[in-house]
Amino acid sequence: MKRSTTRSSDVHARDVQAIDVPSTEVHPTDHRSTEARIDTTREWDRIAGHWDEQVGDGSDFQRLLVYPSTDRMLDAQADWRVLDACCGNGNYARRLGRLGCRVTAFDGSHEMIERAKARTKPSDGVIEYHVADATDEAAVRWLGEGRSFDAVVCSMALMDLVEIAPVFRAVRSMLRPAGAFVFSIGHPSFHTNESVKWATQVDGEGSASQTFGCLVTRYLTDWPHASRGLLDQPEPHTLFHRSLSTVLRSAFEAGFVVDGMEEPAFPPDTRLRSPFSWARRPEIPPVMVVRCRAPMMCSADRE
Numbered sequence: 001m002k003r004s005t006t007r008s009s010d011v012h013a014r015d016v017q018a019i020d021v022p023s024t025e026v027h028p029t030d031h032r033s034t035e036a037r038i039d040t041t042r043e044w045d046r047i048a049g050h051w052d053e054q055v056g057d058g059s060d061f062q063r064l065l066v067y068p069s070t071d072r073m074l075d076a077q078a079d080w081r082v083l084d085a086c087c088g089n090g091n092y093a094r095r096l097g098r099l100g101c102r103v104t105a106f107d108g109s110h111e112m113i114e115r116a117k118a119r120t121k122p123s124d125g126v127i128e129y130h131v132a133d134a135t136d137e138a139a140v141r142w143l144g145e146g147r148s149f150d151a152v153v154c155s156m157a158l159m160d161l162v163e164i165a166p167v168f169r170a171v172r173s174m175l176r177p178a179g180a181f182v183f184s185i186g187h188p189s190f191h192t193n194e195s196v197k198w199a200t201q202v203d204g205e206g207s208a209s210q211t212f213g214c215l216v217t218r219y220l221t222d223w224p225h226a227s228r229g230l231l232d233q234p235e236p237h238t239l240f241h242r243s244l245s246t247v248l249r250s251a252f253e254a255g256f257v258v259d260g261m262e263e264p265a266f267p268p269d270t271r272l273r274s275p276f277s278w279a280r281r282p283e284i285p286p287v288m289v290v291r292c293r294a295p296m297m298c299s300a301d302r303e
């Protein structure tokens with residue numbers, strides 16, 4: 001792999017800069033179907049501004065569902081070196097930076113990284129931002145050259161990737177032994193590309209009862225789908241549905257074991273929302289947070 005840029009060492013938030021990580025000469029997606037060649041990073045470039053304005057330093061979805069489980073399972077310590085893969089506008093990277101971690105954060109969208117840099121203040125700590133494609137194993141590995149990470153996080157982004165095996169392999173090679181890789185995804189059993197949210201109201205004698213649920217008609221088959229994560233998103237982006245076994249197969253094949261999992265749902269006091277909000281469905285987790293570990297003394301450690 002040719003390097004046209006040098007990687008900066010830890011950069012204080014005041015000096016953050018985006019660095020293009022050169023891609024390998026043969027892109028790993030070249031041999032795959034036309035459908036699989038969708039460039040999600042360009043899609044995200046086009047919606048980055050809207051996403052950043054709406055989500056800011058954390059949407060309700062992130063603050064109430066994703067962050068608490070991720071914080072618990074990552075259990076990040078000050079001084080840890082942590083990689084935030086597909087960091088978006090950097091909201092979780094800044095959370096880690098404020099904790100005292102030395103953070104390397106990357107995203108495939110230049111526009112997202114520009115937003116992340118713009119939002120990052122000196123008080124957010126030590127954060128180094130890069131532009132890199134998570135489906136390009138060599139490009140991700142490059143971020144770990146000459147160093148290893150105590151932990152890696154990938155928040156609500158694996159379902160945005162055309163393929164996920166490369167990022168699992170790259171992360172596995174960059175983690176210290178027993179280090180944790182915590183990822184969150186839309187729960188594939190409920191929050192699928194085609195799940196239908198339903199709401200009913202029955203007006204009884206002097207009372208009315210409301211029920212909120214969701215209907216899933218397709219789960220096992222992997223398929224891409226034009227989606228709007230935010231209802232008023234100016235244009236859709238592609239989401240790739242994968243069953244649980246498909247997601248975890250990539251983790252196992254990369255040499256990870258899974259030692260933690262949470263399925264957070266909205267707490268009951270957030271119910272006063274649209275009938276189509278997940279907050280009306282406190283028994284149905286729209287998110288799954290998984291902790292993978294690089295085991296000590298596995299053959300991959302000795303490679």
Ligand SMILES: C[S@@+](CC[C@H](N)C(=O)[O-])C[C@H]1O[C@@H](n2cnc3c(N)ncnc32)[C@H](O)[C@@H]1O
Pocket residue numbers: 040041044045062085086087088089090091092106107108109112132133134135154155156157160161162229
């Ligand atoms: C739903 S957002 C999540 C962002 C952030 N992790 C968060 O929790 O706010 C998905 C992110 O994946 C990024 N992404 C999509 N395809 C990518 C790729 N091939 N490589 C790296 N990042 C990618 C998008 O640019 C976007 O920032």
